[in-house]
Amino acid sequence: MYQYDEYDQTMIDQRVKQFRDQTRRFLAGELTEDQFRPLRLMNGLYIQIHAPMLRVAIPYGMMSATQVRMIAHVARKYDKSFVHFTTRQNFQMNWPKLEDVPDILEALASVQMHAIQSSGNCIRNVTSDQLAGVNANEIEDPRPWAEIVRQWSTFHPEFAYLPRKFKIAVIGSPEDRAATKLHDIGLHLVKNHDGQVGFEVFVGGGLGRTPVIGVQIRPFLEKQDLLSYLEAILRVYNRLGRRDNKYKARIKITVREHGINHIRELVEAEWVQIREQLKLDQKEIDRVKQYFTEPDYDQDAQQDTSYSEMLGQDAAFARWAKQNTADHKVPGYRAVYVSLKKPGVPPGDITSEQLEVLADLAEEFSFAEIRSTHTQNLIFTDVKQADLYALWLRLETEGLATPNINTLTDIICCPGLDYCSLANASSIPVSLEISEKFDDLDYLYDLGDIKIKFSGCMNGCAHQSVGHIGILGVDKKGEEWYQFTLGGSSEADASLGERLGRAIPKEDVVKTVTEILEAYVDLRHQDEAFLSTVRRVGIEPFKERVYADN
Amino acid sequence: MLIIKDREIVEDNWVHLSDEDSLIDGNITVTLTRWQEQHDLLSKHGSGLGIRLSGDEPLEELVPDLHHFQLVVLLFPVFTDGRCYSYARLLRDRYHFKGEVRAQGDVLRDQLFNMSQCGINSFELAKAESAEQALSAFDDFTESYQATVLRPEPLYRRR
Numbered sequence: 001m002y003q004y005d006e007y008d009q010t011m012i013d014q015r016v017k018q019f020r021d022q023t024r025r026f027l028a029g030e031l032t033e034d035q036f037r038p039l040r041l042m043n044g045l046y047i048q049i050h051a052p053m054l055r056v057a058i059p060y061g062m063m064s065a066t067q068v069r070m071i072a073h074v075a076r077k078y079d080k081s082f083v084h085f086t087t088r089q090n091f092q093m094n095w096p097k098l099e100d101v102p103d104i105l106e107a108l109a110s111v112q113m114h115a116i117q118s119s120g121n122c123i124r125n126v127t128s129d130q131l132a133g134v135n136a137n138e139i140e141d142p143r144p145w146a147e148i149v150r151q152w153s154t155f156h157p158e159f160a161y162l163p164r165k166f167k168i169a170v171i172g173s174p175e176d177r178a179a180t181k182l183h184d185i186g187l188h189l190v191k192n193h194d195g196q197v198g199f200e201v202f203v204g205g206g207l208g209r210t211p212v213i214g215v216q217i218r219p220f221l222e223k224q225d226l227l228s229y230l231e232a233i234l235r236v237y238n239r240l241g242r243r244d245n246k247y248k249a250r251i252k253i254t255v256r257e258h259g260i261n262h263i264r265e266l267v268e269a270e271w272v273q274i275r276e277q278l279k280l281d282q283k284e285i286d287r288v289k290q291y292f293t294e295p296d297y298d299q300d301a302q303q304d305t306s307y308s309e310m311l312g313q314d315a316a317f318a319r320w321a322k323q324n325t326a327d328h329k330v331p332g333y334r335a336v337y338v339s340l341k342k343p344g345v346p347p348g349d350i351t352s353e354q355l356e357v358l359a360d361l362a363e364e365f366s367f368a369e370i371r372s373t374h375t376q377n378l379i380f381t382d383v384k385q386a387d388l389y390a391l392w393l394r395l396e397t398e399g400l401a402t403p404n405i406n407t408l409t410d411i412i413c414c415p416g417l418d419y420c421s422l423a424n425a426s427s428i429p430v431s432l433e434i435s436e437k438f439d440d441l442d443y444l445y446d447l448g449d450i451k452i453k454f455s456g457c458m459n460g461c462a463h464q465s466v467g468h469i470g471i472l473g474v475d476k477k478g479e480e481w482y483q484f485t486l487g488g489s490s491e492a493d494a495s496l497g498e499r500l501g502r503a504i505p506k507e508d509v510v511k512t513v514t515e516i517l518e519a520y521v522d523l524r525h526q527d528e529a530f531l532s533t534v535r536r537v538g539i540e541p542f543k544e545r546v547y548a549d550n
Numbered sequence: 551m552l553i554i555k556d557r558e559i560v561e562d563n564w565v566h567l568s569d570e571d572s573l574i575d576g577n578i579t580v581t582l583t584r585w586q587e588q589h590d591l592l593s594k595h596g597s598g599l600g601i602r603l604s605g606d607e608p609l610e611e612l613v614p615d616l617h618h619f620q621l622v623v624l625l626f627p628v629f630t631d632g633r634c635y636s637y638a639r640l641l642r643d644r645y646h647f648k649g650e651v652r653a654q655g656d657v658l659r660d661q662l663f664n665m666s667q668c669g670i671n672s673f674e675l676a677k678a679e680s681a682e683q684a685l686s687a688f689d690d691f692t693e694s695y696q697a698t699v700l701r702p703e704p705l706y707r708r709r
């Protein structure tokens with residue numbers, strides 16, 4: 001993975017020093033709350049119900065074992081010994097003290113980590129596919145490009161005070177595991193007719209109150225033009241984006257109000273002016289790429305026979321291997337998901353002790369690296385099949401081997417009323433009820449790929465509007481109610497879910513999920529997936545089932 | 551009034567005229583509206599002439615006239631309004647404006663570094679008395695990844 005040189009390190013060290021002084025001036029009353037807010041947000045710091053909340057960036061989800069140990073350490077020393085992984089591959093600490101934050105950032109900087117631009121109206125941490133570099137379908141590894149975007153966007157002096165937050169995601173294969181069409185800019189590495197690889201560029205996706213699927217702004221962008229094109233989009237948005245109403249300030253609204261054709265013209269006009277100046281040199285592309293070369297794979301990994309033996313002998317292992325591991329481009333290797341969705345544990349949460357075990361396991365089994373995923377899980381990307389059994393046993397002991405990846409209980413969930421001051425309703429406790437109710441694995445596997453996404457208010461942090469089943473907390477006269485949507489998707493076939501009907505009271509949420517699933521089982525054709533069934537039959541049959549009794 | 555100019559605290563020698571103020575001798579700045587209405591009169595002004603521009607006003611309309619001005623004042627009504635960072639860069643990079651570019655309005659210490667990288671070289675701080683303290687802001691960072699007005703080559707061409 002990428003390693004800082006003295007330039008990168010100096011910049012984040014200076015950032016810590018700068019923020020230490022800003023915090024000092026705020027605590028001394030020299031900065032007002034209004035003046036301090038954007039500064040702390042650009043260092044990942046929200047003020048929430050219990051305490052400040054610190055969101056730490058994990059650029060495109062990559063962590064070394066050393067970094068994971070440091071995360072465990074800061075969570076133990078400055079928080080309650082656990083952290084929460086988010087849908088943008090970052091993690092959050094829910095209880096740090098404001099005075100401690102400069103020390104936390106200094107500790108993180110010592111292992112090349114930071115919280116820069118993980119919040120605020122600026123270009124946020126860039127995300128990518130957790131299977132980048134290891135999946136056989138890939139056109140090109142997106143990580144070097146994500147790193148190039150990271151560097152360009154970090155402390156960009158022109159774009160620190162945008163109309164609103166700005167999120168970029170990069171992928172390199174046709175499957176979209178990074179929800180790129182729900183980003184302000186989505187970059188897809190694609191091959192054109194001449195066999196040349198470049199970027200297809202999407203713009204204007206976003207969630208929140210007004211969910212929008214991004215649209216194509218350019219079918220093919222040559223790779224060395226990436227930064228000039230991004231800079232052109234950002235400059236157009238910085239000038240044109242609305243600043244009078246924060247609910248209309250995202251680029252999705254700019255695109256809607258001006259039309260994609262007009263925006264495209266403006267961007268292209270800007271781009272021609274800066275294209276030459278910002279061309280990426282091959283030297284720089286090669287410099288960054290050298291950090292993402294293949295690890296030293298064992299060419300004989302496939303010779304192993306123990307894996308298939310253990311699959312035959314141990315049904316629980318076989319179930320886990322089927323559900324929680326993914327194909328790898330190198331024969332004899334697999335990618336291994338670490339489920340952070342154990343029933344009874346808030347989705348995405350992990351303790352310091354567990355993190356330390358994972359750091360050890362990464363060193364032992366997966367080239368000392370771990371990645372975070374958009375679905376709030378973790379993954380070891382390079383495990384030899386011969387090691388899977390040993391790894392599984394250790395994960396099992398730690399409660400990190402729940403075999404539920406991509407099933408109904410692999411729920412994406414926001415903090416909701418438990419931690420978030422904007423929440424209308426609780427999300428974690430209700431999602432826990434759902435996963436406790438559906439703990440029969442055979443039933444889960446029979447249901448197949450179903451994505452529940454659960455947010456505690458219309459800001460939509462858990463992407464409910466693109467959930468196969470979306471659940472949204474709403475407030476009705478001080479009571480918690482839940483609005484369901486069906487048929488959304490954040491993948492290559494991205495779409496927004498359709499409203500099921502009127503909101504459901506809290507005590508009926510689990511029952512409603514049950515009824516939706518029963519209807520699906522009745523309606524599906526053989527192996528038809530939930531999403532396909534919903535798309536084929538529409539919302540009505542589900543509506544009838546759920547609202548039949550009243 | 552004291553301002554920061556080229557990283558030093560200096561006495562300001564410009565007067566900002568409103569659209570109603572009558573013309574005076576000495577260095578003056580006017581709004582874009584007044585410039586467009588009194589173009590002929592103002593272009594004969596004996597001393598320094600400057601213009602004040604906000605992010606609502608189209609920079610491009612001003613470009614053909616830039617040679618009349620020694621100073622362009624960019625307005626930051628609130629410090630979170632970042633439009634004029636783009637204006638500053640365009641003035642320098644694209645329109646090659648060599649005169650003074652000044653930030654006025656809600657101008658605070660913590661934005662000076664970025665403003666200066668974008669080509670702004672003088673600052674009317676919201677609180678003039680904080681100027682001494684604010685000077686250190688220009689050294690908050692010794693490097694940046696991007697091509698900026700102060701460092702026209704991006705880091706990837708220098709590392």
Ligand code: HEM
Binds near residue numbers: 207208250419460
């Ligand atoms: C507890 C503190 C949190 C607060 C106060 C908060 C606040 C918000 C707000 C106000 C928005 C809407 C912004 C907009 O529409 O422009 C938003 C969106 C979002 N949040 Fe959060 N959030 C919190 C926690 C989280 C967590 C834990 C996650 C991940 C699990 C998360 C991920 C997101 C995502 C992915 C979006 C959608 C961005 C988009 O529209 O593209 N947030 N958040």
Ligand code: SF4
Binds near residue numbers: 415422423424456457
């Ligand atoms: S969706 Fe609403 S309740 Fe949930 S974290 Fe975001 S802002 Fe808070």
